Amino acid sequence: MVETMTNVKNMDIGLGAKNRKHVAQALKIFLADTYTLYLKTQNYHWNVKGKLFQPLHQEFEKQYRELAEAVDTIAEQIRALGLSAPGSYKSFAQMTSIDEADDSNVIKAEEMINQLTQDNETVIKNAGNALKIAQDAEDEGSADLLIERIRSHEKTAWMLRSFTA
Numbered sequence: 001m002v003e004t005m006t007n008v009k010n011m012d013i014g015l016g017a018k019n020r021k022h023v024a025q026a027l028k029i030f031l032a033d034t035y036t037l038y039l040k041t042q043n044y045h046w047n048v049k050g051k052l053f054q055p056l057h058q059e060f061e062k063q064y065r066e067l068a069e070a071v072d073t074i075a076e077q078i079r080a081l082g083l084s085a086p087g088s089y090k091s092f093a094q095m096t097s098i099d100e101a102d103d104s105n106v107i108k109a110e111e112m113i114n115q116l117t118q119d120n121e122t123v124i125k126n127a128g129n130a131l132k133i134a135q136d137a138e139d140e141g142s143a144d145l146l147i148e149r150i151r152s153h154e155k156t157a158w159m160l161r162s163f164t165a
């Protein structure tokens, strides 16, 4: 995505335009990951079957609702840095490293749990990379957001793992 510097040059939140743009780029990728995981978790909320239907249907709902809130917070942080927030499946698909759910092959509940556990772990690692960029830019606001997201995904991964332990 091409972003001109003209719309960020007059801001003064204590961060240079270059740093804001750099951090916002990392947040855009993190937004794409979060949105893709949000949609995938909701997909599994809809399509889960079997003995664990009720608890997983509920757990996945809790998770996708939390992810929906996070998506909004991340996008608005990008705006707070003076950049535009991506919001299309096309740009999210280009930026994310999370594999979408395969609608042509509805998988078993256990496989859903395994996939979502790994996806949350991927998001934790990607958030860690974005955090390093925010810390290097001395962008405390974005760093704080990312730390909170890492903690949340760590908890989610633990809860998912516990279903099959």
Ligand SMILES: [Fe+2]
Pocket: 045, 061
């Ligand atoms: Fe529902």
